[in-house]
Amino acid sequence: MSGAPDASDFSSASGDLAPDGRKVTEVAVGVMVQPGGRYLLAQRPEGKPYEGYWEFPGGKLEPGESVEAALGRELHEELGIDVTSCKLWRTLEHDYPHAYVRLFFCKVTEWSGTPLGREGQAIAWQTLPVEVGPLLPAAIPVLEWLAAEEQR
Template sequence: MPQLHVAVGVILRKQQVLLALRSSKQHQGGKWEFPGGKIEPGETVAAALKRELQEELAITVTQAEPFMLLQHTYPERQVTLDIWLVTAFSGTPAGLEGQPLQWVNIADLADIQFPDANQPIVTKLQQDIGLLV
């Protein structure tokens, strides 16, 4: 079974988080996700996170910290999500790969359709909401 190690950015702005819509051609397509991407061989998670967010969103991460580590098994692949809170960045987020973006209130995340692997992130964000701002 294929295994993917992914750097994920939970990009915070006050009580909001930035989400990107997965392309319908992608695994779990048509669902909203926390932006990020695959970690290349020999690359640190922090370096992968900065690279992916620059490539996908045109932002430069200036402050980030580890948030949680998740493993999830889908029928066709296993993913390890290395999730970081991005608390400061420069630039204005834009969907450089054509993906729609939206800022969503953390309190409203339960109303959004996420890939199954993202559900624990939503739960932890909502539990920690008072601590994050």
């Protein structure tokens, strides 16, 4: 994959702790962008925290795994696509009741295959403002960042 400089500097082996002493869970997140400002959101499946909430797709980094590698693996597993171009875009830390997460948001602009909900999750291409909901709390700042970029 091209366009993800420095993404290999981040791995789940960091051993970081949240301010309250919990382990930081590192997550690679794909902000899939289509021409015309359409973004892919996925609904969290049953049995997971915040089931039914909408989010940008992605998943946890495995020990020693780069953000780029984790994102490619997760989007292949969840959506059946192969990422061919992504770029580390923003990082956000969020304190959920069940986990303290560090989210590495990557803009994904090229991939092969058609995204499908391979884990039974609904997916939807959305423009701003999005029509699906409820939204996972950490997705809200991302939508604000995207809206600010669109206004430039």
